[in-house]
Amino acid sequence: MSEDKKLHIIEATNRVIYRMGIAGTTMRRIADEAGLSTGALYHHYKSKEEILYDAMDRSLSVSTRIAEEVQQGKYSRGEVIKRISENVKDRFNKIDDNRMQFYLAQEAILGNEEISNQLKVKYKKWIGHTEELLQRLYEKQPGKYNKAIASLLIGAIDGIVMQTLLGVANTDEIEDICEVYHKLLVEGIPKLLEAWDE
Amino acid sequence: MSEDKKLHIIEATNRVIYRMGIAGTTMRRIADEAGLSTGALYHHYKSKEEILYDAMDRSLSVSTRIAEEVQQGKYSRGEVIKRISENVKDRFNKIDDNRMQFYLAQEAILGNEEISNQLKVKYKKWIGHTEELLQRLYEKQPGKYNKAIASLLIGAIDGIVMQTLLGVANTDEIEDICEVYHKLLVEGIPKLLEAWDE
Amino acid sequence: MSEDKKLHIIEATNRVIYRMGIAGTTMRRIADEAGLSTGALYHHYKSKEEILYDAMDRSLSVSTRIAEEVQQGKYSRGEVIKRISENVKDRFNKIDDNRMQFYLAQEAILGNEEISNQLKVKYKKWIGHTEELLQRLYEKQPGKYNKAIASLLIGAIDGIVMQTLLGVANTDEIEDICEVYHKLLVEGIPKLLEAWDE
Amino acid sequence: MSEDKKLHIIEATNRVIYRMGIAGTTMRRIADEAGLSTGALYHHYKSKEEILYDAMDRSLSVSTRIAEEVQQGKYSRGEVIKRISENVKDRFNKIDDNRMQFYLAQEAILGNEEISNQLKVKYKKWIGHTEELLQRLYEKQPGKYNKAIASLLIGAIDGIVMQTLLGVANTDEIEDICEVYHKLLVEGIPKLLEAWDE
DNA sequence: TATGAATGAGAATTCATTCAT
DNA sequence: GATGAATGAATTCTCATTCAT
Numbered sequence: 001m002s003e004d005k006k007l008h009i010i011e012a013t014n015r016v017i018y019r020m021g022i023a024g025t026t027m028r029r030i031a032d033e034a035g036l037s038t039g040a041l042y043h044h045y046k047s048k049e050e051i052l053y054d055a056m057d058r059s060l061s062v063s064t065r066i067a068e069e070v071q072q073g074k075y076s077r078g079e080v081i082k083r084i085s086e087n088v089k090d091r092f093n094k095i096d097d098n099r100m101q102f103y104l105a106q107e108a109i110l111g112n113e114e115i116s117n118q119l120k121v122k123y124k125k126w127i128g129h130t131e132e133l134l135q136r137l138y139e140k141q142p143g144k145y146n147k148a149i150a151s152l153l154i155g156a157i158d159g160i161v162m163q164t165l166l167g168v169a170n171t172d173e174i175e176d177i178c179e180v181y182h183k184l185l186v187e188g189i190p191k192l193l194e195a196w197d198e
Numbered sequence: 199m200s201e202d203k204k205l206h207i208i209e210a211t212n213r214v215i216y217r218m219g220i221a222g223t224t225m226r227r228i229a230d231e232a233g234l235s236t237g238a239l240y241h242h243y244k245s246k247e248e249i250l251y252d253a254m255d256r257s258l259s260v261s262t263r264i265a266e267e268v269q270q271g272k273y274s275r276g277e278v279i280k281r282i283s284e285n286v287k288d289r290f291n292k293i294d295d296n297r298m299q300f301y302l303a304q305e306a307i308l309g310n311e312e313i314s315n316q317l318k319v320k321y322k323k324w325i326g327h328t329e330e331l332l333q334r335l336y337e338k339q340p341g342k343y344n345k346a347i348a349s350l351l352i353g354a355i356d357g358i359v360m361q362t363l364l365g366v367a368n369t370d371e372i373e374d375i376c377e378v379y380h381k382l383l384v385e386g387i388p389k390l391l392e393a394w395d396e
Numbered sequence: 397m398s399e400d401k402k403l404h405i406i407e408a409t410n411r412v413i414y415r416m417g418i419a420g421t422t423m424r425r426i427a428d429e430a431g432l433s434t435g436a437l438y439h440h441y442k443s444k445e446e447i448l449y450d451a452m453d454r455s456l457s458v459s460t461r462i463a464e465e466v467q468q469g470k471y472s473r474g475e476v477i478k479r480i481s482e483n484v485k486d487r488f489n490k491i492d493d494n495r496m497q498f499y500l501a502q503e504a505i506l507g508n509e510e511i512s513n514q515l516k517v518k519y520k521k522w523i524g525h526t527e528e529l530l531q532r533l534y535e536k537q538p539g540k541y542n543k544a545i546a547s548l549l550i551g552a553i554d555g556i557v558m559q560t561l562l563g564v565a566n567t568d569e570i571e572d573i574c575e576v577y578h579k580l581l582v583e584g585i586p587k588l589l590e591a592w593d594e
Numbered sequence: 595m596s597e598d599k600k601l602h603i604i605e606a607t608n609r610v611i612y613r614m615g616i617a618g619t620t621m622r623r624i625a626d627e628a629g630l631s632t633g634a635l636y637h638h639y640k641s642k643e644e645i646l647y648d649a650m651d652r653s654l655s656v657s658t659r660i661a662e663e664v665q666q667g668k669y670s671r672g673e674v675i676k677r678i679s680e681n682v683k684d685r686f687n688k689i690d691d692n693r694m695q696f697y698l699a700q701e702a703i704l705g706n707e708e709i710s711n712q713l714k715v716k717y718k719k720w721i722g723h724t725e726e727l728l729q730r731l732y733e734k735q736p737g738k739y740n741k742a743i744a745s746l747l748i749g750a751i752d753g754i755v756m757q758t759l760l761g762v763a764n765t766d767e768i769e770d771i772c773e774v775y776h777k778l779l780v781e782g783i784p785k786l787l788e789a790w791d792e
Numbered sequence: 793t794a795t796g797a798a799t800g801a802g803a804a805t806t807c808a809t810t811c812a813t
Numbered sequence: 814g815a816t817g818a819a820t821g822a823a824t825t826c827t828c829a830t831t832c833a834t
Contacts (some may be wrong), residue, residue, distance in 0.1 A: 020308070035380075047831060099307070109363045110219055123364060148374035148375045151361060152379065159355065160353040164305055167318060173345065177350055180390070188387070224802085234820090237820060240807095246803095424808090433817055436814080442810085444810080474642075504609040507615040507616075515762075541773070547762075547763060548771060552750040555747070558699060559752075561699075579784065583785055583786055583789045587782055588778060621824080622824080630798075633800095633828080635800070
């Protein structure tokens, strides 16, 4: 039960998931990809579910999101916004990670509770970070709507990622969307926050 | 191929999805739930996918319909925004249909061309309508970024839908998000559009 | 039960067979092609088998082969051979008929006894005609092997037709094959017949 | 994927075809006959068609083998012709395999690309070998018509096979046909080749 | 540890035929 | 005569899991 072998299997699993989706990931394909027999997989994991869970678990613990690293730095307002925008643009281009992320969400939505719970925790963390970021950026006290804004900002990225994966949005359009997203952070959101003060 | 019978099948499908999730939705179960034989299903739909797509289509086409009504100039600016907001809130509550949409998106991303094309058409319609709506609402000439804004507005909804399905956002938070979305339409977007004029 | 309607159904059936083969010919497709409902078919024929049989029966009674019309004429030896060659070349180009013919043979081989019997009769007739032709051409008394030669001459055409349908032989090659077939009649067969005399 | 097990499946398949005809040959019946589960069949072959193709291939590839042996120069001219004749006679007796070949040809003609390609390869090989054989037998340089002659020789066999399957030719007649075929190789074809030289 | 053949339940889909309207 | 919705058995194929070697 060496950790090495497990990692080998998980890496093979990831490659299969990337190509075939989670529903298309069969034990035989994992075995083929890993250069093992199906029987061998059962020496390391006691079921397919366990393999998938391990794969998804490891995948989730790697993925990063806006705000995570920015938070600790001591950047100026302008620098922070710039870094966020870069980060966002970057995310749209990491097709591999997006695909995997989307599959994970899919699996959760289809009824895999364990993955669902993990993703829930992740999203709550991401939203929390973004919320804090908003406060730092616009020097506002925690307002009733900061969390909602954070959710929308995160959600918008997921939505655009889906459009990219679906082939609805092409590269040029993504450029524009990034610019709008940037402008939204600089102009739209502050305006929104002011609006509630009045 | 009476519309009634199709509706009957779709309703049965929805009940099965509600109880068993998409992954547990088989033709046999749909048939049983509808009180039909499996063969009968194929009399009305030529594949399982077609049933699922129709189920999704019927509910999500509401959003398109509203945008179309608005286009025909039946409403004042205030009314339009109100209706959009209502529509968005409505969409967040259709859990089963949203699940289905994500399932179909997955199929599309994994290479199902039929579904892919249908979804592409749907998204392009949504984005197109939203774009026109933006122009009418803010009396702007078609700008370079109107499409990008529309994509983001649609994407944000999908993203929030995903958060809802994952159980990240609860009912109260959805309320807040709707309100922010509303505010964004009223205050944020106009501000954004102005910003490019300066 | 008007003959007209039956003919209409049979023509539709033939078009379906041509496109889909006999195995791919379903009642629904026949109905669609004929512009009728499946139920209506059962008013005119009591089963699918009966329709297919009728279609094939009519098809067989139309098809012609080398020798049939030549026999009655009073052509010279050279003219007869020329006409046969033309006839053969012609046959290779009538893809539609060949296809149908092949399907019929197929159906018979797969176990349809009635068609098998009809085809058997046809082939015996064709072979008989060809045999007589050989005698007229080479002024030989009915020899032990004339029938075998006739069978081979007929068979060769069927075999080449199959190669054409399979896409093994292209148009240029068919030209050559026709020429060889011609030469065979003129030079090869007489030599063969002589050989036995010696 | 032991060759033994494959052979076992093929033998079972042949028995089923013999009893039920190709149309009545289902995976379940093959499995039952072989004493296996249907799933097991798919462990060795990836589709029903592959099983049928293999069944046909195994028996008909004998002809190819002989042509290959001959090519390697193991036999004298007389022996070669004798072996070819024996081979041809043999082929006429393999009723089940011939049935299968016609069934597969039908599939190919109707658009099954996989089978179509396999058969095309097979035929091109047969024709190619026969062509080379002609050159060796008659010590002729590659002539324009050698390929056409080869095609006709192969085609004639298929045509006679079809007559056998249809029950047009009985055992005695097959004897005669074989003899004529033999004579054709010995006397007819050389004469033909000479004819072009003059 | 490792193999890979075998299992067996269950999936989607097809289709000739029937029958109430 | 005509319709077309419905039947239900049969078909091919998939796949997680087991187990003798």
